[in-house]
Amino acid sequence: MDTTTPETPAPAPVPVTAPAAPARRRWRSVVAGGLAGGVLAAAVAVPLTWRVVASAEPTVSPAASGATTTTTETWPLPGSGSRPDWSAAGGGPSGDDEAAAGGTTATETDATDAQSTGVVLIETVTAAGEAAGTGLVLDASGVVVTNYHVVEGATAVSVTVATTGGTYQAEVLGADPESDVAVLQLDGAEDLAVVDLDDDGVSVDEAVTAVGNAEGQGYLSASTGTVTSLEESITTAAEQGIEGEDLTGLIQTDAYVVGGYSGGALLDDEGEVVGITTAASSSTRVAESYAVPIEDALAVVEQVESGEESGTVRIGASAYLGVGVDQSLQVGSVAVGTAAADAGIEAGATLRSVDGTTVADLDALSEVLAGLEPGDEVTLTWLDADGTTQQATVALGSSPAA
Incomplete structure (x- = not known):
């Protein structure tokens, strides 16, 4: 070529x-x-x-x-x-x-x-x-x-x-x-x-x-x-x-x-x-x-x-978390009515793991979500804007469009 x-x-x-x-x-x-x-x-x-x-x-x-x-x-x-x-x-x-x-x-x-x-x-x-x-x-x-x-x-x-x-x-x-x-x-x-x-x-x-x-x-x-x-x-x-x-x-x-x-x-x-x-x-x-x-x-x-x-x-449809993140998984936005919103994740937080699987970057998060289905219950772990570790269990949504 x-x-x-x-x-x-x-x-x-x-x-x-x-x-x-x-x-x-x-x-x-x-x-x-x-x-x-x-x-x-x-x-x-x-x-x-x-x-x-x-x-x-x-x-x-x-x-x-x-x-x-x-x-x-x-x-x-x-x-x-x-x-x-x-x-x-x-x-x-x-x-x-x-x-x-x-x-x-x-x-x-x-x-x-x-x-x-x-x-x-x-x-x-x-x-x-x-x-x-x-x-x-x-x-x-x-x-x-x-x-x-x-x-x-x-x-x-x-x-x-x-x-x-x-x-x-x-x-x-x-x-x-x-x-x-x-x-x-x-x-x-x-x-x-x-x-x-x-x-x-x-x-x-x-x-x-x-x-x-x-x-x-x-x-x-x-x-x-x-x-x-x-x-x-x-x-x-x-x-x-x-x-x-x-x-x-x-x-x-x-x-x-x-x-x-x-x-x-x-x-x-x-x-x-x-x-x-x-x-x-x-x-x-x-x-x-x-x-x-x-x-x-x-x-x-x-x-x-x-x-x-x-x-x-x-x-x-695919499993849907409902967050806008950068490559380091810092959250820039959270869609209303989604799993992330139900968990209490807010802008400024940084995702750390999904259902016990550590996610270090966007590619890792995408890979984990690709193996899940809408409705699956998962435990999310994140650091809030103050650096405090938070955790919640929620049901993943269904991607509204993509």
Whole structure:
């Protein structure tokens, strides 16, 4: 596999100034790396969910295993004056904005009706706040595929059809976290327009267009580029209650995409979906984005619809604790009416064990919960904000959405 090794190391941590409002938009970071044939040196990327998190301070995320740098959110925030000033008429970046995009030939415009057909806008509510992403309608009855990280930990999922404005509540039918693919069913949907799916693959240097709910704006944007590599791999860093992932076999492009594009369509020059936009690199000033090949996503959809769990594919609801935590399991938020709330856990606490199993980080907590079912009674142990050990036995809830 061909890989590219950046000539410069990942940038040092850059403080991100939060807006004046109490809520702050942010992404979780990932570290990209080739698993065979070479290694990308601590290339930092971001899964493209647009998140609104109740937090007044920037969060610094540790680099993934093997990296020697610590990274923070380096993609520009609204109003910072550093976000590319894309021309609505289809012009690319200019001046300082061109440098920010790495001199890419990519352009971003409002998506056309044809590009928007079968694409939906997704809004979620989690214990940590709100988020927005994108999805693709696969069936007229309302079956939608998106990235798992778009709906992970969601307590509610609302989906709006981009071309009609029709809005539906959604249930997560199943997901494969390791592929970053989730399947939704829209309640009461019928006669929906669906996306056109590619059936002949994609190749390097092929022109593509990413379509997504840029920055949760509530309508679709389209960003053009070319395929730069195939079979790429990235490793995500756990953050804001979302477990880290190792994603392989991805399509890499130079389409410039921002938060909110996650789960959106990567179209070829025939307007067919070749992939689902998943993440973008922020380690260099060159635009790099990644997509799950559509055939890989459809394999997950097929298994979910079969109703048979196997491998990493989960069907239906999972055990739900109801907390938003960081990688060290410090609690940032607690959802009302959940097991965590019933136990008396409050923001500032740090989880220590679940049913006698010590949990040292988010991955360990996720692993323990994955082995439990909704309704299971477990004993939770935590340190409160004062450092006092607390313990309570509660029944785990059922994940409302994901």
